[in-house]
Amino acid sequence: xxxxxATEVRAGAPARPSDGFRxxxxxxxxxxxxxxxxxxxxxxxxxxxxxxxFGAGFLTSTVWNPPxxxxxxxxxxxxxxxxxxxxxxxxxxIGIGVALFLAEQGLTGLRTTLGTGVELLAAIPSVVYGxxxxxxxxxxxxxxxSQPLSEALGHIPFxxxxxxxxxxLIASVILSVMILPTLSSISREVIRAxxxxxxxxxxxxxxxxxxxxxxxILPAARTGIFGATILSLGRALGETMAxxxxxxxxxxxxASLLQPAYTLASVIANEFNEATGTLYPAALIELGLVLMLVxxxxxxxxxxxxxxxxxxxRI
Amino acid sequence: MNRNRRRQxxxxxxxxxxxxxxxxxxxxxxxxxxxxxxxxxPAFVHPEFFYNAExxxxxxxxxxxxxxxxxxxxxxxxxxxxxxxxxxxxxxxxEYGHGRVADGVRLACDVLVSIPxxxxxxxxxxxxxxxxxxxxxxxxxxxxxxxxxxVVVRTTEAAIVLVPGALREAxxxxxxxxxxxxxxxxxxxxxxxxxxxxxLAVARAAGETAPLLLxxxxxxxxTFNPGQRMSALPLIVxxxxxTPYPDLVQTAWGAALVLVLLTLLVxxxxxxxxxxxIRLAGRI
Numbered sequence: 328x329x330x331x332x333a334t335e336v337r338a339g340a341p342a343r344p345s346d347g348f349r350x351x352x353x354x355x356x357x358x359x360x361x362x363x364x365x366x367x368x369x370x371x372x373x374x375x376x377x378x379x380x381f382g383a384g385f386l387t388s389t390v391w392n393p394p395x396x397x398x399x400x401x402x403x404x405x406x407x408x409x410x411x412x413x414x415x416x417x418x419x420x421i422g423i424g425v426a427l428f429l430a431e432q433g434l435t436g437l438r439t440t441l442g443t444g445v446e447l448l449a450a451i452p453s454v455v456y457g458x459x460x461x462x463x464x465x466x467x468x469x470x471x472x473s474q475p476l477s478e479a480l481g482h483i484p485f486x487x488x489x490x491x492x493x494x495x496l497i498a499s500v501i502l503s504v505m506i507l508p509t510l511s512s513i514s515r516e517v518i519r520a521x522x523x524x525x526x527x528x529x530x531x532x533x534x535x536x537x538x539x540x541x542x543x544i545l546p547a548a549r550t551g552i553f554g555a556t557i558l559s560l561g562r563a564l565g566e567t568m569a570x571x572x573x574x575x576x577x578x579x580x581x582a583s584l585l586q587p588a589y590t591l592a593s594v595i596a597n598e599f600n601e602a603t604g605t606l607y608p609a610a611l612i613e614l615g616l617v618l619m620l621v622x623x624x625x626x627x628x629x630x631x632x633x634x635x636x637x638x639x640x641r642i
Numbered sequence: 643m644n645r646n647r648r649r650q651x652x653x654x655x656x657x658x659x660x661x662x663x664x665x666x667x668x669x670x671x672x673x674x675x676x677x678x679x680x681x682x683x684p685a686f687v688h689p690e691f692f693y694n695a696e697x698x699x700x701x702x703x704x705x706x707x708x709x710x711x712x713x714x715x716x717x718x719x720x721x722x723x724x725x726x727x728x729x730x731x732x733x734x735x736x737e738y739g740h741g742r743v744a745d746g747v748r749l750a751c752d753v754l755v756s757i758p759x760x761x762x763x764x765x766x767x768x769x770x771x772x773x774x775x776x777x778x779x780x781x782x783x784x785x786x787x788x789x790x791x792x793v794v795v796r797t798t799e800a801a802i803v804l805v806p807g808a809l810r811e812a813x814x815x816x817x818x819x820x821x822x823x824x825x826x827x828x829x830x831x832x833x834x835x836x837x838x839x840x841x842l843a844v845a846r847a848a849g850e851t852a853p854l855l856l857x858x859x860x861x862x863x864x865t866f867n868p869g870q871r872m873s874a875l876p877l878i879v880x881x882x883x884x885t886p887y888p889d890l891v892q893t894a895w896g897a898a899l900v901l902v903l904l905t906l907l908v909x910x911x912x913x914x915x916x917x918x919x920i921r922l923a924g925r926i
Contacts, residue, residue, distance in 0.1 A: 348821035352734035353743065358727050359791055360750035366757065366765045366788075373768040424663025443913075444668045450905050451674060452849025454876040455898045458883045462891075463677045504670045511667070535653035558756075565758025567852040568880060592760045596855055599767070615764040619757060626756040630749070 367619070374616045377609035385613060391578040391594075393602070398610035400617060402578035406588035407618070410495055410570065411563035413584070414502035415556060421503075422510030422559075423552065427540060429511065430518040449508035457572035460501045465492045465573060468500070473585045484582035493575035496584045501569045506559040513558060517551030517636055518544060554632030561625040565618060567592040591618040678895070678902050685896025695864040696878065699887035706897050708864045712779060712872035716858065717847050719783035719868060724790035725840050729829075731791075732798025732836070737824050739799070748799075751792035762788050763853030771857065779865075779872030782858025789850060790843035797842060801835025802828055804923045834919035841912040845905050851876035875901050 377385065381398060388399025429442055469492045477488030521544050529539040545552070575587020576597055591614050602608040685691050690703045697704030735744055766785045771777050805828050813823035829836070854860075854874050860881065861871040875897050882894035 346820055348819070348824070349734075349738050352730050353738065355727055356731035356734040356744075356747050356795075359731060359754055359795060360747055362788055362791070363750045363754050363757075365769075366762065369765050369769050370761065373764075421663045421667050424660045425667045427660055428664045441664050441668060444671050447906070447909060448667075448671050450845060450849075450909050451671075452851070452876055452901050452905065454849070454851045454879045455674065455678060455902055458879055458894055458898050459674050459677055461883060462681070462895075463673070507667055535649055537653040537656040538649065540656070561756050565756070565760070567758065567760045568876070572880070572883065592758055592852070595760050595764065596852055599764075599856055600859070612764055612768065615758075615761045619761045622756055622758055623753060626753060627749075630752050 367623075370612060370616050370619055374609055374613035376605060377613040380606060381610070381613075385610075386617070389580055393598070393607050396604075396606050398606070400591075400614055402580050403589055403591045403594050403614060404617065405580045406495070406574065406578075407564055407590040407592070409588065410499045410502055410574065410590060411560055413495070413499035414506060414563045415560055417499065417503035418507050418510055418559065419556060422507050422555075423514055423545075425507070425511040426514035426518055426552075427544075429515045445508050445511055448504065453505070453566065453568040454572075456501050456505060456569040460497060460569060460573040461493070464500065465497050468497050472496070477585050485584055487581075487583040488585060490585040491575060491587055493573050493587055494583075494585050495574065495588050498570045498574035498588075498590075499584075501573055502563045502566055505566060505569060506562050509562055510555055510559040513555035513633065514548070514552050517548045517555065517633075520551065520636065521547045548636075550632055551636035554629045554636060557625055557629035557632065561622050561629060564625065565592060565622050567596050571596050591615070675902065678899050681892075681895040682897075682899025682902075685892050685899070691893075691896055696862045696873070696893070699885065699890050702889075704889070704893055706875065706878055706893065706900065708861060709873040709875045709878040709897060710900075711864055711866050712782075712858065712861065712874045712877075713848055715866055715868050716779050716783040716786055716854075716872060716874060717844060719780065720786035720790055720847050721840070721844060723783070723787040724843065725794055728791050728794025728839075728843070729798050729836060731795045732802060732839075733824050733829060735795070735799045736802040736828075737820065747795075751795045754788070754792040755796075758852075759785075759789060759850055760852040760856075763856035766853065767856040777857055777859035777871050779858050779868035779870060782854045782872055782874070783868060785853035785857045786847040786850060789853070790847050793843040793846060794839050797839025798832075798836050801832040801839060801919060804835060804919065805831045806923065831922060832919070834915040834917075834922060837915045838912040838919065841908050841915065845908040845912075848904060848908075849876055849901060851880050855880075875904075 377398070381388070385398065386400050386404070388397070389401045390397045390399045391402055425441065425445060429438055431438065469490060473490035473494065473496060474488075476486045477490040480486040481488045525543050525547055526539055529543040534542070570590050571593035574590060574593060576589050576593060577587040578589045578594070579586070595611050595615055595618075599608065599611050602611055688703070688705075691705040692710075693707050694703055694705030695708040696706070731747065735747060738744065739748075762785050765788075766781050770781050770784070774781075809831060810823055810828055813827045814820070818827070851874075854877055858872045858874065858877075860873045860877045862873070865872065878897040879894045879901065882890040882897070885891065
């Protein structure tokens with residue numbers, strides 16, 4: 328019907344900029360923004376009972392005791408933030424190394440292999456990382472990293488033992504693997520967008536490869552790499568399954584990386600289906616609201632940064 | 643001279659570090675693939691793994707047919723919902739995408755992609771599961787469709803942008819209406835790229851677990867009816883991996899291997915499609 332209408336309009340005025348086809352496709356394209364707005368609204372509205380009951384104290388309370396209807400978000404915010412930032416710290420040097428490698432000239436075969444490999448890393452489902460982390464990586468890390476660390480450096484709070492098999496460290500390691508593709512592929516684009524003249528000028532002045540990278544390319548690509556980092560942070564914050572399977576799911580705030588913790592996404596995945604009453608599910612949805620708002624802010628910031636870099640590069 | 647040597651040394655060390663980091667980046671992929679094959683392959687030995695539904699621990703002959711059916715039905719429904727809307731939206735963004743509305747749509751898609759999938763599960767739960775008093779495969783499919791939509795939109799847009807502008811100008815110069823230029827001239831030239839996007843979205847949906855936990859819940863019985871609760875391959879991996887029973891853990895590894903094989907297959911297909919797109923765009 329709408330197509331027929333489009334033809335009629337066109338028959339009267341060929342190539343008119345505004346036609347039925349345009350209206351129809353515009354309406355359809357508004358689907359994605361509409362869903363987004365609906366998601367935000369529904370999550371806010373359904374967490375209202377919890378927001379009304381707990382107020383701002385929800386965010387600062389450290390107690391999570393569903394049977395006594397005590398709900399505090401801080402242990403989960405702590406776990407989410409700590410694992411995400413450790414993952415970033417682990418992935419950042421490797422991601423930039425990969426991006427530099429991929430943006431290099433020459434070595435085409437090796438580069439294609441690495442690029443494909445890193446892309447496949449992004450394609451593997453989260454739950455597969457979860458089962459691999461739980462059964463393969465966790466025992467290995469416990470035996471070869473966590474236990475020696477806690478024995479040698481146990482007096483430092485960060486490595487206080489006894490080391491546990493599922494802990495902050497392994498969740499962070501898995502997260503770092505999962506955000507590596509985002510980090511390296513965007514950084515590669517940003518590094519490629521650095522004008523070739525800058526690089527050539529540096530090499531012509533007699534700078535070595537490293538000096539060119541460190542003093543010319545990376546400073547020029549700084550904003551974009553920062554954007555890529557924040558975008559990866561957004562991914563890490565919201566990652567659910569792999570973390571749920573490896574972090575140990577204990578709502579506790581303590582310094583040691585070798586002890587279990589809990590994240591916002593994991594507690595929802597774990598407890599939502601068993602949450603009875605009205606307050607318990609509402610509290611979990613409010614955790615989801617916190618998670619959503621944080622990732623929204625982080626991602627819009629990152630998008631603006633990356634967008635600015637790519638529009639600058641186009642000029 | 644001495645200074646130069648120091649510079650050369652720094653250069654060489656940093657080059658080595660770059661190669662080392664690149665190798666470290668590829669290591670997890672190799673390890674995950676190797677271990678999933680080693681641990682998952684024994685499950686494939688019994689053919690009933692593929693055609694029987696799940697069974698409780700201790701009872702031999704359990705399989706993943708229920709999860710296979712669930713993934714198939716839910717991803718199919720999600721594709722039917724998300725892919726046409728996504729393609730039309732992508733076409734719109736290229737054909738008329740200069741205004742503020744189009745920028746809003748782009749931003750919305752980028753933001754929608756980044757919303758944690760568990761939050762989409764919460765959304766479906768609060769909106770539909772509560773109202774209809776229970777999870778169904780259809781709700782799971784809706785959640786997956788929301789995850790797929792922005793991927794399809796943005797990849798369709800990217801694929802259509804690759805089509806040379808001369809083709810559009812030629813069509814308009816011949817007096818074709820805008821919609822025929824867009825749908826019969828430009829879109830066919832971008833088909834392989836669009837297919838790539840759709841395949842990537844399907845792969846993303848098939849591997850997604852978190853929203854299904856809340857929206858379709860899982861089902862130990864084999865069903866193709868989306869009006870009932872449905873299991874899915876990632877759900878089986880998650881549930882069975884966390885049980886203490888070796889035979890269920892074996893099922894989880896087997897399902898993980900199936901998932902990985904599916905993902906790799908889709909990835910190879912999308913790569914082939916993309917290569918075709920580049921060749922096609924070169925020919926026009």
